[in-house]
Amino acid sequence: MFSSRLQEKTRRDFMKLSAAGVFAPSLSGWLPVMAKAAAKGGKGQAKSCILLWMDGGPSHKDTFDLKPDSKGAGDFKPIKTSAPGIEISEHLPNIAKVMHHGTVVRGMSTPEGAHPRAKYIGHTGYREGQGGLIYPSIGSLVSKELGNPDGSMPNFVTIGGRSFGSGFLGPKHQPLLITDANRGVEDLRATIANGQFDNRVGLLEKMEKAFQREYQADAINDHTTTYQRAVKLMQSKESKAFDLTSEPSAAREKYGSGKFADSVVMARRLVEVGVPFVEVSLGGWDTHQDNFARVQSLSGQVDSAVSALVADLKDRGLLDSTLIVWMGDFGRTPNINTRGAKPGRDHYPRAWSLAMWGGGIKGGSVVGKTDKEGATVVERPTSAQDYLATVCELMAIDYTKKNETATARPIQIVEKAKPFTDMIV
């Protein structure tokens, strides 16, 4: 029973051996095999993904699927975008200018109406508690498939909020959590002078070598490797990506101001140094009351940050290799409630929207359609699994691949999925 961890270990051992020159002559023999494995994942060309998670569940009818003639139309007017035929909220005017790089998925339909369970399925593709397992989130899955296990940078970073972790894939693929983009990585800097820190690491290395010589356990190697990576991160140029003070202020301003804007700037900087998955969350979308004022304000934050992100990635030639996803827990009721002093909308998983930009999608397309009220999906209903499988395909990951749990149960990356990749690339 080979667990995924064991496979990882084997691969690491292989790398060690090849570094030592043992396998060097036959190395070329491996390459076609590896290339083949990659091809199986599909035609995707995205190397990184930035997931913008709208915590609480944004109202689809007030963002990307406006229904001006419906009963609960709300206060906002639709505007035209750079993609012919796509109209979105008037409070997303700058996003409207980059919609030709994007796709709106208007047929999202999911089974969970409570926040934690909805976020769970949206991140993992599995219902919480299903089969007694804790499933890995998409960030951890991407970390495992595309991440560099020995690099100095983490392969999954979440900024601004607790995300879902690596579940049965184990802590190696859990996200590095940034609580505040302006503070950067916690504990990244030594509390002592550099010279003294180097001395300490030197001392530690001596202890590690002696211990490994006597006990020869894999766990010792793994411990050493992890520490080496962490020290490398502390000393690496790449770790500058976590330091927003080195970003020119003019460049930052385009993203807007506030925590979310700062987080998105950091996400871009991380993608630039090759981090394959970054998740940024923006809370406040649970607008049971005062929906319109709140959505307008949140839309403003999203509008400047996303439009600046798309533009910056485009400028740097990274848009085709970076997939941006904007989504939340679920949509919100087509009708407007009148319980509170100011009208709101309640949870609505049956029909809702998400949006994507970059990542090699052709842009300007719409997937799925809701009815006149925005209440029912009438074309191309899309499940959480369909969406996640599409992300995998766009990133050249074979979503039918099976990971194994600690008890050697094979679990497919995404199950029961009908990806819509063909409609958008």
Add this chain to the structure above:
Amino acid sequence: MRYRAFSLFALTAGLAVLLGDIGLGVADAQVAKVQNKNKKLKKADPPPVAPVAPVAKAQPAKPAPKPLPTVIPAPKTKDAIGLAKLIDAEVNKKFTEAKITPSTRSSDDEFLRRVYLDITGVIPTADKAREFLDSTDPEKRVKLIDELLTDPNYGRRMADIWSAKLFPIDSANRFVLKEPLYKWFEGEFNKNVAWDKLVTSLITATGEVGTNPAVTYFLANRSVDKLTDTTAQHFMGIQLQCAQCHNHPFTDWKQSEYWGMATFYSKVRADNPKNANKGGDNTKIGVTENNAKSKIKDFFPESAKTVPATYLGGGEAEVSLNEAYRPVLAKWMTAPENPFFSKAIVNRTWAHLFGRGFVNPIDDMLEENAPTHPGLLDAMARHFGTAGEFDLKYLIKAICLSDAYQRTSKPTEDNKTDQSLFSHMTVKVLSPEQLFDSLAVVTGIGRGNAASPKAKGGKNAVGGPRTAFVNFFLAGSEATSPVEYEAGIPQALRLMNSRIVNNPGSLRGIVGKTTEPTQAIEQIYLTALSRRPTAEEMKMLKEYVASSGMSSMSALEDILWATINSSEFTLVR
């Protein structure tokens, strides 16, 4: 069907106990005959479902017939030394077969730190370490085992393990209090309540959280399918959950048998913790068992099948409609002749101490997943459920007394590839709880919190520095692997650079007033690694102090930092 044959085997095994007890020399041979019959019966059965990949990988296509397990008479008296001897006799047999030599006995310092961490979950203080290492008492290891089994930290260690298993991470559990269950476990394990009694208390629990915290088991696994899964997995070592939706692909578990087990929980009424949380008091929620099928929404999944209460791999239970079902389940499950119950806990306890069980994964005791030492596991399980009186401390003591447990973890040239015969001790990885508690011993950080995880509000185990640390190291999973180092960059950064490790008062707390390098270095080693430095290490470290160009205090702080961040600290050798 195979499991039928399996339960029949349990009966013959029972016979073996009897024969063993009477002391008939022919017992083994007779039992072997009965087993042969079993084997024939099995062959007449329809062929099993073709094993899928993982099973096939584990057992490469070798059609060689499985050797019959030798039935070993179980000891008839409760005698830890006797049981340890049995363990060694059986473990040693395998070395001869595999032509390897076992590693030698562990050094005192290896044993000391290992047994402290395994039993109490925390390293000894420097004073304790010095006392043990300097003692010339030939009985000092036995005495230490006894002492640690009466240490209240034993209950905490077991509560850490069991509350993680029985209180799963689930958003529905955010309104369920964890602390009462944790405290209950701590108390029950410290009182050494017999395992059959403890499990019975859990699965028959009735009442409110405040007065009977065991009901939390039902509140935290609040549906018949979750209860069926967790009961099968944790108390019987069986992964049944796949059979919920379809017949199990690897084994003979049928969907109808799954729901036959689930029926035992069908009359349970577990309060909804969420409702109690709204202005309520969630120590006042609880569990009752009705006369009729429970009517709580969501307690039965949509896929639920209505099947009479049926024992797993056994017959339909004789229950009357008015009878409480759970005590019937408990009685069957915890009976000494139950084929799963004792084996599961023996295997689990072995894995707790050795890092791996006779069967691995430990809660996947399929017939296809053969034990490394079938005869020994079987004998220990039979003994544990009979003369052993389901006494966990006794079982732990016996295993800790064995040569197998007391071997060094340093491999030899010819046994270094062995990972399943226990020729050398496995190097284990500290659990996050062990790591925090041990760091607390060294640095003083979180002292006061280590002994009792307290929430900000004071009631819930969620919160407090220990829980925060543990959650950070678990990173969303339920438990870390006992044998694989899984921590990542964020954890390494925390251990290198956070205040937990760079607490300015730590060094003073360890070395006191001395800055004399030899003394101070020895004290640091005794505190962090529970041993004295070797002559070579002492030489290297003294040179470091002399050549660092800093105050000796700073240099000593460097040494302390390096020991805490070393794999020797994070691992159990």
